[in-house]
Amino acid sequence: MVEPAVTVYAGDQQYPVYVGRNLLTDRALWEQYITTAQVLVVTNDQVAPLYLPPLKSVLGTFVLEVLPDGEEYKTLSSVQRLYETMLTHQFHRDALVIALGGGVIGDIAGFTAATYQRGISLLQLPTTLLAQVDSALGGKTAVNHLAGKNMIGAFHHPQAVLADVQCLDSLPxxxxxxxxxxxxxxxxxxxxxxxxxxxxxxxxxxxxxxxxxxxxxxxxxxxxxxxxxxxxxxxxxxxxxxxxxxxxxxxxxxxxxxxxxxxxxxxxxxxxxxxxxxxxxxxxxxxxxxxxxxxxxxxxxxxxxxxxxxxxxxxxxxxxxxxxxxxxxxxxxxxxxxxxxxxxxxxxxxxxxxxxxxx
Ligand SMILES: NC(=O)c1ccc[n+]([C@@H]2O[C@H](COP(=O)([O-])OP(=O)(O)OC[C@H]3O[C@@H](n4cnc5c(N)ncnc54)[C@H](O)[C@@H]3O)[C@@H](O)[C@H]2O)c1
Structure with a gap:
């Protein structure tokens, strides 16, 4: 089984960062983290066609939200959309949010997970180099406000970060x-x-x-x-x-x-x-x-x-x-x-x- 490349220690929390190939389809790895039937996958319309198919092959049932691509969608409106979806599906506090995308998706999904019912579990699946080396770990989550970038946010660490290096093959x-x-x-x-x-x-x-x-x-x-x-x-x-x-x-x-x-x-x-x-x-x-x-x-x-x-x-x-x-x-x-x-x-x-x- 794949071993964590790094462990993040943050206050009383700790979590692994996996770096490698084929992580998106590593069943043994996923089994450790999918401990609930209530799973929301958040991605965007660029990343979904590329990396949703492999993910589907290992995840059981899940609710999917495909947001439009772009920093301009890193807003409270996108977060609101995710809240509505989770409420419609009656997600409880043991639900899990999976962020599949770059830093924008990681920040939106992360802030949603930080605030839905005072905080639910989060898995980060960063698909850009920037997200893999920076935004997916550390617990900072935020959305933008007209008054400025990242003005509304929260600290919320993921359960794990899965940095699949193969995802970078398609990165411009x-x-x-x-x-x-x-x-x-x-x-x-x-x-x-x-x-x-x-x-x-x-x-x-x-x-x-x-x-x-x-x-x-x-x-x-x-x-x-x-x-x-x-x-x-x-x-x-x-x-x-x-x-x-x-x-x-x-x-x-x-x-x-x-x-x-x-x-x-x-x-x-x-x-x-x-x-x-x-x-x-x-x-x-x-x-x-x-x-x-x-x-x-x-x-x-x-x-x-x-x-x-x-x-x-x-x-x-x-x-x-x-x-x-x-x-x-x-x-x-x-x-x-x-x-x-x-x-x-x-x-x-x-x-x-x-x-x-x-x-
Ligand atoms: N939370 C933090 O600690 C932290 C740290 C640094 C940056 N950020 C935030 O991260 C964001 C920037 O992140 P980013 O650079 O990843 O940008 P991004 O999320 O916008 O992704 C860049 C582009 O690449 C596309 N993409 C993503 N993965 C792809 C793949 N594998 N193949 C092809 N295309 C792909 C995206 O759809 C997008 O068009 C900013 O909003 C910034 O504020 C947050």
């Missing part, structure tokens, strides 16, 4: 790159050896070779699990995972979340944070060149979109949720493999670092 290359940005982030903030390992493989990282993907996903989940074990609710250390994200979120918001993927915005944000780390005297020019080179080899060395200015990014950063007790907090690099929290960074220096990314 651009989505693979977006997931790679988060993987590079883990190397930059937590492990210089892993960063070198990524550098050694360079452009090969995009080739979607099974062994490389398996290693990257497992390692990334290990790093995330380590941070969660120390700081489940983001009171301190978990904030380090936001490296590149404060800039990235500002860029996404300024573009109205259109035309840029989260991972792409994070890649731009990581490069800005790298320049700022050099300005602060922590990184040298060689370190900066290394970051540039790895991002370039993964097609992630992207310019600041020409329609936005550095000052606009600075202003947009103020509405990010990562403002800490009224102070702007940025995550920077003390060295490659070690992140540091930097409170109230000087405005002029931040704007200059953002300007480095202009074409």
């Amino acid at each position: 290359a651009r989505q693979v790159r977006a997931g790679l940005a988060e993987i590079i982030k883990y190397g930059l903030i937590m492990d210089a050896h892993f960063y070198s390992w990524l550098e050694d493989r360079g452009g090969q990282l995009l080739a979607q070779e099974y062994d490389i993907l398996h290693t990257m996903i497992t390692k990334s989940c290990c790093y995330k699990a380590k941070v969660i074990a120390q700081d489940e609710k983001e009171a301190g250390q978990r904030g380090l995972l936001n490296f590149g994200h404060t800039f990235g979120h500002a860029i996404e918001a300024l573009l109205d979340y259109r035309g840029i993927l989260h991972g792409e915005a994070v890649a731009i944000g990581m490069m800005i944070a790298t320049y700022l780390s050099q300005t602060m005297g922590w990184l040298n020019a060689d370190d900066v060149a290394r970051v540039k080179k790895l991002l370039a080899s993964c097609d992630l060395l992207l310019p600041l979109p020409p329609e936005i200015t550095p000052v606009q990014v600075w202003e947009a950063m103020k509405i990010d949720k990562k403002i800490w007790r009224g102070t702007q907090r940025l995550i920077l690099l003390r060295s490659i493999g070690e992140a540091v929290m930097c409170d109230a960074p000087p405005k002029e220096q931040v704007i200059s670092a953002i300007a480095e990314m202009q074409v």
Whole structure:
């Protein structure tokens, strides 16, 4: 039987993350988790034709909700639709929600499971690289509000995460790159050896070779699990995972979340944070060149979109949720493999670092 690649310890809960092939059809694995007759599978219209058939072959009866694809559906209306379905089928507190899809489906299904009858069981079946290395574990669930992204949410951990690497075969290359940005982030903030390992493989990282993907996903989940074990609710250390994200979120918001993927915005944000780390005297020019080179080899060395200015990014950063007790907090690099929290960074220096990314 397949063994967990990683175990997440979060407060008094713990759960496994499986990484491998054929997990969607692994009957022995499923039998451990399908302990109720009330199962809701939540997916979207892109993923359903691809991965519902194998899942159907192992699940018994279940209720299915296929949502439209897209971040614009990560709303309370979608959650309401799932509540209605569960209420119509008289789902009890022992019901199970299965999220089959990328981070959007994981967040919608996760928030629904967190709030239906004060919380029911959840299984995460992430089908994008980003979801497998980041969003499916850690317990953050949320939907968007007109006032902002992820404004309504809850912490709710899954019973297990099943990251079937084969699902990535159908993932568009651009989505693979977006997931790679988060993987590079883990190397930059937590492990210089892993960063070198990524550098050694360079452009090969995009080739979607099974062994490389398996290693990257497992390692990334290990790093995330380590941070969660120390700081489940983001009171301190978990904030380090936001490296590149404060800039990235500002860029996404300024573009109205259109035309840029989260991972792409994070890649731009990581490069800005790298320049700022050099300005602060922590990184040298060689370190900066290394970051540039790895991002370039993964097609992630992207310019600041020409329609936005550095000052606009600075202003947009103020509405990010990562403002800490009224102070702007940025995550920077003390060295490659070690992140540091930097409170109230000087405005002029931040704007200059953002300007480095202009074409
Ligand atoms: N909860 C968290 O901790 C957390 C962390 C990071 C990001 N997020 C959220 O995750 C979301 C982004 O997730 P994402 O990048 O996975 O985007 P996504 O869920 O929108 O998926 C990207 C695209 O790929 C398609 N897709 C999914 N799996 C596929 C597959 N195997 N083959 C082909 N196409 C496939 C989707 O239908 C979609 O069109 C954002 O809403 C973000 O806020 C949450």
